[in-house]
Amino acid sequence: MTEGSGKVAAADAGAGGIAEALAPIVLRGGLGSIVQGSLKRLTAGASQQSWVFCTRADGGERGFVLRRMPEGAALLDGAVGPEREAAAIIAAGDAGVPVPTIRHVLAPGDGLGRGFISDRVEGETIPRKILRDEAFAALRPRLADECGSILARLHGTDIAGLDLPYVPPRAKLERLRGLYRRLGVRRPVFEAAFRWLEDHMPAYDPARPPALVHGDFRLGNLIVTPDGVSAVLDWEMAHIGDPVEDLGWLTVNSWRFGNRSLAVGGFGREEQMLSAYAAAGGDMVPRGAITFWRIFGSLNWGIGCFEMSLPTVEAELPTVERAMIGRRASETEIDILDELLELVA
């Protein structure tokens, strides 16, 4: 969309400037020339901007994605920044995880802030479509197995060259507590959850060494086709830690999108995921470890809801989307209670 087109939608304001800065980078990278008017802002992604665009090269058209944070924008608590995010994507890709190929990591001289350009992978990301559309009906019964084996490969990624923070369970809990205190909200259920998690910390098991953890592996961050998962997205929370965290996170009720009885992402059973995980080289995981990370996950998302709803340095008022996310913290409270009250009974 160029500045002269005169039909720039509100959400696409600034597209002209971005297209202008993007053109020479894309050309230099040998990705072709940007198709006029093809640059569009995606609505998804509350913390970073995602843009899609097409280029023409050798007679064909190709799709790309630009992930960017505007100059001076703050990272969410725990986010590693786009440069390290790109490095994690590349390493996981080498380990056999389906990821979008990274084409360029933005440098200060590029004039676009921080971020990276990757191939656009075709498929569906909207959870409710993946869970309800007929096109995915044949895939759904085996999607938990597929997630289990992808996670096994992801956790087997060579972490030697990755400059990612090491965040073991206790540090993870303390970091979340730090965020909770900074936000200045207190909720009885969250206080009880912190107490329980602190008293039930997973024991360090030398047989299960720290691994690459995605940190947000769930529907919404997976590109899915009727054949299976074609890409794992949104690596901004990647870190080195307890791999069971990813397995537990995928079973948090918030990520079942209404299909409460199917623990894994609203599409499968825990046993399914865990046996596929073990079959693909992952470790045997004790059930209790998943429970710890599921409760942690609900607490994490609940506090994240508050975090996103607060004013930022750039704006006194949050967007309507972010404001309403703040009123979803209570969803995680009932989920935490459903687990905790059974455990303490």
Add this chain to the structure above:
Amino acid sequence: MNELHPTMATLLAVSLEFLRGNLLPRLEGADAFNLRVAANAIDLVRRQIELGNDARSSEHRRLVRALGTEGDITVLREALCNRLASDPDFISRPEVQEALRETVLDQLAIEQPSYSGYLAARG
């Protein structure tokens, strides 16, 4: 007349009807998404006006029972937070469990009445 007419509930209902029934079908993309979220926000406020006072007084009553002491609701909430943070056994008491669970469910009735966890408990 002890209430102004049309009532707040009516004004919110007609506004929502216009936004969702009339305006939304004519929008697409980000505008449609944001309008839907904005309408949901107004609907939430409508439920809070309708249910908020009862929810608050029920919460207050449960807090008094759970803590065994009278006091201002914000003070009691804070006291419950402190007690749950420091005493791992406090949550085992039935009156504490009731204070937590019923209060969260009342809040969900206002904030997210279609959430699966709410429907499973009160649906």
